[in-house]
Amino acid sequence: MGMSKPRRIGTIAAAAISVLMLAACGGSGGSGGTTSGATGGKVDGTGKTLNVLMNVTAQYPQEQQAWFKEMSTKFKAETGADIQWETFATANDEMTRIQTSVVSGQGPDVYGLGTTFTPTAYSTGAFVKLGDNEWNQLGGKDKFVPAALGISGPDEANQIGIPFVSRPFVMAYNTELLAAAGIEKPATTWDEFTEHAKKLTTGDQYGVAVAYKDNFDPWKYIWGMSIQAGNPIIDGTEVRLDDPITKKAYETYFGWVTTDKVVDPSSVGWANPQALAAFAAGKAAYFPMTSPLSIPALDASAVKGKYKYALMPTVPPGETSNPSAGKPATSILSGDNLVVADYSKQKDLAFAFIKMITDKDVQLNYFKVFGQLPANQEAAKELATNEVIAPALESGAKSVATPFSGAWGDVQLSLTNVVVQSIPDLSSGAVSDSNLSQRLKDEQAKSQTALDRAKK
């Protein structure tokens, strides 16, 4: 048994390390940190460092670094505290960060979140719920565009997300092509939209540019047409993905390729930038599901000065007005929210920071540099006179939040998956009724399972 001693030592060491690791990981959970309301008064952050995690703006990396620097200086002047900036590239990167931070109880104090990701973040229970005290620290709820608050929490009493910027969806249209086809105004119903698209399709010019292969676009169309006809997809404890309303939405969306032939057949392989490129080259008259972020690309293209934005149609396929249960949604509620981590030991500082970057001047400047619309009401009002982006601001005000459920991520995945699995059919020219029904049924089951877990 000469070998047993070292082996035992090894075992004990390994066990000790495991225990230490577990303790390090699990030793948080509790709230901790100050929650004292420094209402109105100045927050003193001398010697402290605030850790902020934000979405990387791939389009403008240098401008973002400059903005970080500018904000750090401003924050230092206001509170005496420094800011440590971190960025993430995708929602998955961010979820990984949230997971590790939530489990270890340490990490960024402030997170920037995509709006549709807010319900998932909320379901982890790791972020500060905003009471009157917190809203006061931020400068009041009235400071924000009311619609932008639509996805801050499941209800008024349980909000975690503070609106930072808004990226509402609109459609771009080619003014020359529409005029040439004798169309005076962009379409306001989806049926009219399809009719226009047919008129606008000639030769190698198509009525619409659609990105069927995009990882996100497809579900936004389907959700939009569904909610306009009265199906919010998550309806209480039920998922209504196999509802006839939603099926009709898919049929319309697929019909542009298969029966109406108003889109480039290649678009079954396109992501959003490729659809944008087709529109920018003047090869498509309508480009739905875009945002003011496309301005720089369009202004540098063949359609400079020949395009405008308009609201996407708000009347569902097959109707001339919204049914009573339907909502004339112009867009999903899209943009970024800011949340404060529950484990943060400097919450006052975090709120002071968020107040600073949601103030009017900072928000207007942010729009100028990055093209993202302000969530600050006064700033938004000031921009409303800008003709190019006015439709986007209007879309933001009339956008409808996707259901606030931890299961939304799964539902979104299911809505997209129906399109992904239908692409071979789309490419061959027809999606059969039985195939579509079967896919809806499969995804309905998956989504319902996810929703059932959310309700536990």
Place this chain on the structure above:
Amino acid sequence: MASSVTEPRPSDSSPAAGAAAEPGETTPPGKRRKGLSEKNRPLWLLIPGGLLMTIVILVPLAMGIWMSLIDLDQYTLRQWVSAEFIGIQNYIEAALSSELLRSIWLSVSFAVISTVVTIPLGVAAAVVTQNAYRGRAVVRSIFLIPYVLPSFVVASVWRTMLQPDGIVNVTLTNMGMDGGLWLNGPNAYWTLVWVEIWAAWPFIYLLALSGLQAVDHEVHEASALDGALWWNKLRYVIFPYLKGPVSLAFLLATLNHINNFTLPYVLFGAPAPSDVNVLPILVYVTSFQSFRFGLSAAMAVVSLILIAIPLFIYLRAVRLDVHEGGKK
């Protein structure tokens, strides 16, 4: 060849071997010598390595297995220590109501096909660049290009070329053929195999080349003296030398193919078309889009076991884990 075996090898003069041959040590005849080296080996020297292995491999593995037994998702993540223990329910769900088994089949078949095709390619390339000739260095460098390109770049380039209106389809149309859809539908599987082969064959080439370079000069001379022509020489003299390196290459390449996440993810996106919903993509979507960490841990454990069984059999069959002379 024989001379190299009978010559004293460097390892024979190691201290352990020397100690075993000490005259004072009595060993019963007929029995395998069990010298000092095996009795009082300083095993405690392994502690640093052992600790590292524990932290890097065993602890995460144990946590993975534990995660697969609890109901860990976005709702329980924060209180993960107290997440409900649900036994094998995750396993049942993974096996019965998820795509797991199909994904394993897709992954394994894709990996084996890719490896089986790349081996002859790699060996042929190694043979072609074995003898010195003008420009050999250039050829060798070109062969390595697919291997040094990051997977992400390879996948992005192929994705662009294989678009419905991409260069591949345009070329096929000009030749009077209908390209069709490469990145979705039944063709997608073969696209994945094709791109993987394109990117991975230089790995086999490298290992085969190292095998070829281990062939002693005398062997070439001896077979030339015996009058062996190129095929006989290759088949009966050179290939036996390659058995070890190529077996190892087969093993490593197959595992690499099974584990390749970047290629299918960048080529097809997530959610993936059902024909290419390979294991890494399935686990990724379950973990990071559905946030079912427990379920995805169960999937990972099941696939680990399913892959470990044939792996073990293969290891024994090609004796890669056995030293010369059959001693483990």
